Amino acid sequence: MDFPKNKSMKKPVLVIKFGSASITTDGEIDERIVLEIARQCATLQSKYNIVLVSSGAVAAGKRFIPKYTGSLAQRKAAAAIGNPLLIRTYSTYFKPFRIALAQSLCERHHFSNRGQFLQLKSTYETLWKSNVIPVANENDVVSNKELKFSDNDELATLIAVGFDAEQLLFSTSVPGVLDSQGNVIPTIEVVDKDALALARKEKSGVGLGGMTSKLNFARLATQMGIKAVIFSMQTENGILKAIAGETGTVCLPQRKKVSSRNKWLASGSLIVGMVYVDQGALEAIRARKSLLAVGVVQIVEDFVVGEVFQIADTMGIVQAVAKAKTDSAALKASSAKKNIAIAHADDIVLL
């Protein structure tokens, strides 16, 4: 079969992320959903350069692991087995629409190293020119961090910001961010602490995970000027409606001018660490001062010098990202050095 060539390179970029829960039914990849993804993407391909970010490798591969308990080693093995199966399923359903797919297994450092990122960029551009859609997933096999809920939300956001996407769509198992009555909130003007509080309520109320992560990454994307939409594939024509703002929760882009260095720092870098800081530290960094050890309430995720970490308030709401001047281990070790700078003011990006 001949696959058509793409004539225009100047199309806006659209990143769509599918979580495991949104493409599986009873723990198995739901082929009807993959068909729907293919059908809707086929109508969008002439308008957008599309990147699909799809989880589901563990779900596709776990039945091949005897006595599967979901341990980290088993999940990595399941992902190794499941990734080619997942891509085969996608390819099968895209083929009738004359669209070929490419697999892109990514690690976060592919975004932190500018040289590697430029390679990724030129590969995607070559794929788009050839009318091929990249399907990205985290390279779980060599990932040195536990596979966790927010990984592909983060990957999708890194891609969206790195490629300056017009829209970032997160498909989830619920139709959007719900208010206290259980109704979908159609628009979030600014993803702030009130919006994040809704996600928390939703999680405890109906036992769903992941909305906080999605909103935190939607916050990052919208701060970088990208529209983010949280929607469900259970909605008929969900992708098409989400793009048109007719379903799900639309998080509006903030129209701040962001330098490309700060964009890179805020998203393209290796965001590995996280600290909770007190009010005094937040006021200091908002006044363009450095972050000092004295203001750190808790080190949530470790980091080393040069890595990028998130700075959150004590509610866990990310307020800034910064490049580390000090290893987190050194902070834990030296309780005496309260004035040690963890991040220089120039290396902190406020969100």
Ligand SMILES: N[C@@H](CCC(=O)OP(=O)(O)O)C(=O)O
């Ligand atoms: N990379 C793993 C899933 C990791 C992940 O982020 O999962 P999810 O929260 O369901 O999007 C996989 O393909 O199964």
